[in-house]
Amino acid sequence: MASDSPHDPPFRADHVGSLLRPPQLLKARNDRAAGKISAEELRAVEDSSIREVVAFQEGIGLQSITDGEYRREIFYSDFYFRGLGGGTVAYDPASIDEVYFIDREGHKLPLLVPRVQARMRWHAPIHVDDFKFLRAATSGTPKITIPSPTIIHFRAGRQNISTDAYPDIDLFWDDIVDAFQRELKVLADAGCRYVQIDETTLASLSDRRVWEPLRKRGDDAHTLLLETYPEVMNRAFARRPATLHLAMHICRGNNQSHWSAEGGYDLVADTLFNKIDVDSYFLEYDTPRAGTFEPLRLVPKDKTVVLGLVSSKFPELESKDSLKRRIDEASKFIGLDQLSISPQCGFASTAPGNRISAADQRAKLKLVVEVASEVWGS
Template sequence: MPGTKPPFRADHVGSLLRPIPLREARAARAAGTLSAEALRETEDRFIREVIAQQKAIGLKAVTDGEYRRAFWHFDFLARLGGVEMYESDQGIQFKGGQTKAYGLKVTGRIHYDGHPFVRDFAFVRDNAQGAVPKITIPSPSVLHFRGGRRAVDTHTYPEMDGFFADLGDAYRAAVQDFAGAGCRYLQLDEVNIAYLCDPEQIAGLKARGEETDGLLQKYAGLINRAVDGRPSDMVVSMHLCRGNFRSMHIASGGYDPVAEVLFNGINVDAYFMEYDDERSGSFAPLRFLPKGKTVVLGIVTSKRGELESKDMLKRRIEEAAKYAPLDQLAISPQCGFASTEEGNVLTVEEQWAKLRNCVEVAQEVWGSL
């Protein structure tokens, strides 16, 4: 239950706005004017600072803000064996703009051969100093949803069942590697199950020739394969949202079509759920939440700088508690503040005010964090 182990009554998804000097250092490295060692030293310095800031406002779980990443998903997936990142004709399309033009393709057997993110986690672990270190990685479903059959080499995988099996096994090895490094709080960023709630997204999948019937169950099985065998004291959470780039979104639709499988067919411990506006639908799907699991209500938006009133947030928590026990709920922003290095359209001060607000509301509603 929240308060004794992750997720905590006040928590956050993971990514934070990048300091300007850090962005400049990363740009210099990309241009070849800064060494990898010098960039790592700069990242280390700012990550130490952001860990201290998270602790100072009262958060009990800390991340590195995803400061070493350009994208929340590509940076992890592109380092799996058999997966390549490439320059695409266009970026991921959002409502109002698109990301930098990159994509992923599977060129060989997917496998796990170690990952730099494990070293990145170890740095957070060594600097958490009493807080719980958390690592975020994309859900394995991301590798399928973005490109589907067209992005998977047909000679390596003439049938997609082999692709899903190898992907699940690679993720399982990654989870075990994180666990071996001392990780006890792992988050899978799972946007695609939320996308399956949007008829427009379903239509897009069908248009490119994907089989959508049973896709939810396939993703659930993939995630279960990934987390199978984790240590009993390792908390795995899932984050669900409908897209987050420069304060723009992709999808809409309530959780109703996926709720039963989401809560009862996937073997994770907690769910960070986007609930900051009408695109997320009602709290009614929370009625499927079983005992022993937690929903972190993403009722604070990371897309805009205006600060939510405490009274409004408390009313939203009360509304959610009509469908799931209050003791199984917590509060957080609905998404990260910088799913890509560009970040959302708000200030650093507004970001910290929102996180501080989550902490204060949690203390007032539950009496502790």
């Protein structure tokens, strides 16, 4: 179902979605958690903050506009736990010995681990109201981001998915697939034509360091990587309307300037580009942890790739010359016309955000727009 008209969307200058929360929004969320303000008062602060961040994106020349994920604590929690129900998520200190988030100074954070206690089922539209609000606030192309169908299983493992709720794991997958099929349809019916799937499992499984912890819990990483997860994704995306452009962002973890995996796309490239039914890809390429551009040779001609060359984790601003050299290097393996540029990830996959300033964020997004204009024209 890959699109015949690349770059509209994604655009030559694009971005992954989440943006730094302003102080007033963080305060309002904390006040709501403490019972100091009502849900309606929090919603009003969210609405105002989203209008401001939409104007920010439009002001620097972006055509793809998101709500910054300002209504979310964690990039996937609203879809799964507010939307589908049936579970909770919390940091697991025990995970820090084997799998963890790490920053460039070597400091570690434990992983967030979901626990599923009941059926996770789609009951009503989850992000349609968010889309409608965003569409009314922008003259650009509104983009909705939703998490991958595989995130809960990968992070939870069978031991954290209740056997009372799901005596057969196939029933769990059926519920997840049904939820994605329904949500993509209602988004398209509401007029949404640009959805981005935030996919963290394939890049994590490309890091052989995580294979042993998976084996200990009873999972074969190779099977998950090349068979189980791609099959689930294709089932989840299979019935989406033809009007909906589906992009997939491949992420190695993004939490307060920490990451959780490293390794190139080599292990998964053929499956990712040729066997998973999406229209375009946002690929992290900001550090050597992402490997080389060589796997891009496997991208079919009717699909597009957004090169995540600008770091959303670190404040240092990349030079235009270095970015142009990287684009030129990538174009040795894939046509230049199939390429775009973006930051490598969102700026705030979790509410606290990465360790950069609002001025850094602005400079990096402005740099993306300027480089795209100079490489591909307006």
